[in-house]
Each structure stands twice: as C-alpha cells, then as structure tokens.
Amino acid sequence: MDVIRPTGPFDFGTMLKRPLSRPSKVAVIDPETSSYTKALRINRRVIPVTVRGGGTVDQPLLLLDYPGDGMIEEGSEIRNRIQQMFSTHVQVTEFYATVSSDPAWMPLLNALFGLRPMRDADLFESMVRIIIGQQLNVQFAAALVERLIDMGESFVAWGDGLLPVFPSPEQIARLTYAQLRERSFSQRKAEYVIDFARIVADGKIDLETLRGMPDEQVHEQLISFRGIGRWTVECFLLFGLGRQDIMPATDIGVQNALQKLYGMEYRPKDEEVRNMAEAWKPFRSLATYYLWQSLIGLL
DNA sequence: GGCCAGGCTAGCA
DNA sequence: TGCTAGCATGGC
Numbered sequence: 001m002d003v004i005r006p007t008g009p010f011d012f013g014t015m016l017k018r019p020l021s022r023p024s025k026v027a028v029i030d031p032e033t034s035s036y037t038k039a040l041r042i043n044r045r046v047i048p049v050t051v052r053g054g055g056t057v058d059q060p061l062l063l064l065d066y067p068g069d070g071m072i073e074e075g076s077e078i079r080n081r082i083q084q085m086f087s088t089h090v091q092v093t094e095f096y097a098t099v100s101s102d103p104a105w106m107p108l109l110n111a112l113f114g115l116r117p118m119r120d121a122d123l124f125e126s127m128v129r130i131i132i133g134q135q136l137n138v139q140f141a142a143a144l145v146e147r148l149i150d151m152g153e154s155f156v157a158w159g160d161g162l163l164p165v166f167p168s169p170e171q172i173a174r175l176t177y178a179q180l181r182e183r184s185f186s187q188r189k190a191e192y193v194i195d196f197a198r199i200v201a202d203g204k205i206d207l208e209t210l211r212g213m214p215d216e217q218v219h220e221q222l223i224s225f226r227g228i229g230r231w232t233v234e235c236f237l238l239f240g241l242g243r244q245d246i247m248p249a250t251d252i253g254v255q256n257a258l259q260k261l262y263g264m265e266y267r268p269k270d271e272e273v274r275n276m277a278e279a280w281k282p283f284r285s286l287a288t289y290y291l292w293q294s295l296i297g298l299l
Numbered sequence: 300g301g302c303c304a305g306g307c308t309a310g311c312a
Numbered sequence: 313t314g315c316t317a318g319c320a321t322g323g324c
Contacts, residue, residue: 020305135306140322186320188307229307253305292305 002064004079006088010060011114012053015086019118020292021129022142025149025164039156039165040081040121042074046165048158049078051086057114062086084242087116091244095283102279104261108294117289119242123207124200125166126240130232131192132185147183148193151175172197192227199225207240215243238285247284249273257291 016031023029028037034053039046047066054061064082068075083089092114099105120126128148133141152167172194180190199205205225210218218241219233234248248254249270258276259267268276280287 130305133305135304135319136321137304137323140304143322184321188319192307227307231306235305248305251305252303256305295305 002066002070002075002079004062004064004083004088005055006060006062006083006086006116008056008058008060009092009114010086010088010116011057012060012062012086014112014115015118016053018112018115018293018296020289020296021133021138021145024142025146026166028163037158037163038121039158039163040078041165041168042077042081045074046154046156047072047074047078048156048163049082051082062088081121085119085121087119087242090116090286091283092116092286095280095286098283099280099287105290108261108290112290112293115290115293117238117242117285120239122166123210123236123240124169124197127196127207127228127232127236128166128172128193130235130239131196131227132189133235134189134192134232144183144185144189148172148180151179151183169197169200173201188227196225196227211241215246238288243285245282245284247274247277247280247288249277251288253295254288254291257294261291261294 013031013034016029016034016036019029026038029035035050037048037050039048047068050065052063052065054063062082064078066078096109100109120129129145132144132148136144149164149166152165152171154165154167154171155162156165157163175194175197177187177190177194180193181187185193200207205221210221213221215237218237219230222228222233222236223230231248231250234246234251237243237246238248255267255269255273258264258273277284277287
C-alpha cells in the first residue's frame with residue numbers, strides 16, 4: 001500500500017462530495033468509503049488507481065491501491081499524478097491568510113476549509129473536457145463528455161468488472177464530425193474536439209512539453225489552434241497544468257460568483273474582475289476554484 | 300417559452 | 313484593433 005501524506009488542512013471527503021463537474025464514468029467516486037478510482041494512462045499503459053482518504057484534516061493520508069502496488073516501475077509516476085490531481089502541494093494556508101482580511105470571503109473559507117482543487121489526470125483529457133465545456137451549462141457539457149467516453153469503447157480490468165478509460169488522442173482522431181453531431185455536439189464543437197485530437201495524434205504538439213513553459217508561452221502555443229481561445233487556455237493552465245495564479249476573468253461562473261459574494265447589483269465584467277483579483281495574488285487559481293465552488297450549493 | 304450557459308470564430312467597420 | 317452575430321443544445 002502506497003501512502004501520500006499531504007500537508008494539512010486537506011479535506012479529501014469534502015473534495016469528493018464537491019466535484020466541480022458531475023462525476024464521470026471514468027472517475028468512480030464513492031463518498032461513503034471516501035474513495036476515488038480512475039484509470040491513468042502512463043507510458044502507453046493503462047493502470048486503474050484507487051485513492052482512499054485517511055487520517056484527519058490536519059494530518060491527512062492518501063492511500064493508493066493499484067495492480068503491482070509499489071513494485072511496478074510506474075509507481076513513482078502514479079504518485080506524482082495523484083499528488084497533482086488532488087493538489088497536495090498547494091499552499092492553501094497562505095491563500096487563506098491572503099483573503100481572510102476580506103470579510104466577504106469568510107463564509108466561503110469556513111464552509112470549504114481544507115478543500116483543494118481537483119485537477120485532471122491527463123493533459124489531453126483536460127483540454128478535451130474544457131473545449132466541450134465552452135459556453136455550455138456544466139450539466140450538459142458533462143453529458144457530452146460521457147457520450148464521447150462511450151465512443152472510445154476502451155476499458156481496463158478493475159475488480160470483478162471493467163473500468164471505462166478516457167479515449168486516447170488516436171481514438172478521438174479516428175472519429176468523424178458526423179458521429180459527434182449525432183450525439184448532440186454542435187458542428188463547431190465536433191470540429192474543435194476532433195481537430196485537436198488529430199493535432200496531438202499527429203505529433204504536431206507535445207502537450208507534455210507545456211509543463212516546463214511559463215504561462216505566457218503556453219498561451220502562445222495553444223491559442224493558435226482553432227477552437228482554443230483565452231478562456232480555454234486559462235482553464236487548461238488551472239485544471240491541466242495546475243498553475244497557481246490564474247484568473248479566468250471572462251468566465252461567466254467567476255463573474256456570477258463575485259456578484260453573489262459581494263452582493264453586487266450587476267455582474268462584473270472581465271476588466272473589473274481582474275482588478276478585484278489583484279488582491280488575491282499569487283493565489284488567484286485557488287480564489288477561482290473557491291468561487292466556482294460557491295456556485296454549487298452550500299453557500 | 301424565452302433566456303442563459305465555466306466561449307470562439309469569422310466578418311465587418 | 314475592436315465589436316458582434318451566429319453557433320446549437322439542454323436546463324431552468
């Protein structure tokens with residue numbers, strides 16, 4: 001049994017109960033046992049990994065379970081991915097110190113104490129999910145993602161059954177626009193998703209190289225592709241690459257959350273959002289995540 | 300039934 | 313450079 005010890009506060013149970021998007025077939029969440037299972041693509045292998053929460057919020061544990069259990073060569077990469085996915089290294093205490101001088105934030109901090117951003121396991125999957133999420137309500141976007149997963153028809157053995165795997169770039173590259181159109185994708189969205197998969201499958205971009213680039217350079221690299229605009233890059237920096245100081249100021253959800261948080265009579269536009277966010281540097285990603293969380297109940 | 304949703308592109312001034 | 317109509321579907 002592989003063990004990760006995040007620094008506290010870290011509330012795994014709350015994280016599982018409050019995913020920003022609806023749970024997906026490729027990520028099995030069981031809030032009762034506080035467990036999360038997902039198949040990770042690592043070096044052409046697909047490995048189902050189960051993460052269980054343990055310990056306390058102040059002294060948390062993450063218990064990893066996967067075939068080969070610590071003995072396989074992918075072990076350290078699995079640890080890395082899980083730490084990234086659950087933001088175990090994020091400086092949440094410093095974030096609290098930064099925003100707690102603003103009384104408006106206190107209810108949010110109290111309700112979500114120990115919550116860390118949940119990131120995507122895989123850069124390709126992350127971008128595809130974000131493209132699909134453009135402009136659509138979260139619920140419908142999640143339904144479209146599920147339909148795409150169904151088309152991949154890829155599974156890995158898990159327990160007594162099979163665990164669905166998010167389609168690879170090659171699998172999506174082989175689809176036709178018409179196939180996605182039949183499943184309620186708009187023509188444009190079908191093109192964006194499939195064209196992006198083809199770019200990756202053809203090796204015209206290596207997403208892994210983006211990990212080492214500064215935010216601005218990632219933006220420059222990605223913005224040139226059709227269907228990828230500023231908002232999409234910012235969400236990719238957040239959910240894919242885990243950058244710490246991103247504020248997608250054009251995001252309608254962020255704008256609504258700020259209007260609600262401060263009881264504003266109008267919805268702030270991007271310029272005003274950027275100005276407000278100056279106060280949350282260098283933790284604007286955490287601020288964004290908490291703002292999004294404030295939209296899904298409890299507050 | 301109409302407006303809106305975790306936007307983007309192409310076309311136009 | 314900056315602005316906006318059109319996209320397309322489901323949720324509320």
